[in-house]
Amino acid sequence: MSEENAQNIIKKTVQESEAETTIVMLPSDANPLGNVFGGMILKYVDLLAGLVAKRHAGHANIVTASMDSMTFLKPVYIGNALILKARINYVRKSxxxxxxxxxxxxxxxxxxVHTGTAYVTLVALDEKGKxxxxxxxxxxxxxxxxxxxxxxxxxxTRLKNRKR
Ligand SMILES: CC(C)(COP(=O)(O)OP(=O)(O)OC[C@H]1O[C@@H](n2cnc3c(N)ncnc32)[C@H](O)[C@@H]1OP(=O)(O)O)[C@@H](O)C(=O)NCCC(=O)NCCS
Known part of the structure; x- marks a missing residue:
């Protein structure tokens, strides 16, 4: 590859896209006994992962392709602060x-307390949805x-196990 072509390849650091958020859990996030719904946590996980991917990808539409199975190790209760820290680990092509x-x-x-770790795969799409x-x-x-x-x-592993 020529030096000029090598310089034209856009690269970004992990730090350029990483993100953190803190949200206080409310009664509407939880069941009647005060346990926050797993689905509510996954919604915030998906949102923050999408933000990180968007920061990395720049001008592209970002969709969630898959989320690895995850375990909720400890309960989260109404009144707790939910703290999410997201960073990009790996980039393939899109x-x-x-x-x-x-x-x-x-x-x-x-x-x-650490309550779990999620791995989210996001894909960048152009204006034609490709x-x-x-x-x-x-x-x-x-x-x-x-x-x-x-x-x-x-x-x-996830591509090997992908169901079409
Ligand atoms: C994700 C999506 C764009 C993949 O489309 P596709 O026709 O399978 O496209 P391709 O086979 O060309 O794959 C495109 C990329 O997605 C990756 N990919 C596709 N399915 C994947 C999966 N289940 N897990 C991880 N990566 C996946 C491919 O490996 C490829 O990555 P690469 O470009 O880095 O090599 C398509 O399935 C889609 O639009 N899904 C709906 C997404 C969405 O709307 N999410 C919100 C919730 S509904």
């Missing part, structure tokens, strides 16, 4: 794997390299 770490904070006790290539990922250290490799392995 698809991106975004990891979302989920924590619940008991605001009375100032205690945070998958379109997104920027490559700049891997700046060993940890980002490791996350990328693990993301690639998970992507290979």
């Amino acid at each position: 698809s991106m794997e975004v990891e979302v770490k989920i924590e619940a904070e008991d605001l009375n006790k100032s205690q945070k 998958p379109t290539e997104v920027p490559k990922l700049v891997l700046r250290n060993d940890e980002e390299q490791r996350r990328f490799q693990e993301g690639e392995e998970r992507m290979n």
Whole structure:
């Protein structure tokens, strides 16, 4: 590849797209005994993962292609702060794997617990609705390299198991 072509390939760092949000859980988010619905948490996971993918992809429509199975390790209650931290691990061509770490904070006790980790695959679409290539990922250290490799392995597994 010529030096000019190499310079034209758009690349972005993990830090350019990462995002965090904190939301206080309300009675409308939960069952009558105060446990927050898993589906409510997944809605916020999907929203934040979409934001990260949009930041990375720039001018493209972003859709969720799949979400890996996940376990809710601890309950989240009304009045807890739900804290989500999302970052991009892996980029293929039009698809991106975004990891979302989920924590619940008991605001009375100032205690945070890890309640789960979600892996969301999002795909960038052009104006005709066709998958379109997104920027490559700049891997700046060993940890980002490791996350990328693990993301690639998970992507290979999910594509192998994909139901059409
Ligand atoms: C996601 C979607 C665009 C894939 O379309 P497709 O016809 O399978 O397109 P392709 O086979 O060319 O795949 C495009 C990319 O998506 C990836 N992909 C497709 N299905 C996937 C899955 N289940 N899990 C992970 N990645 C997937 C492919 O690997 C490919 O990635 P790459 O470009 O990085 O190599 C299409 O299935 C779709 O529009 N689904 C609905 C999305 C949506 O509306 N989500 C919101 C909830 S309804």
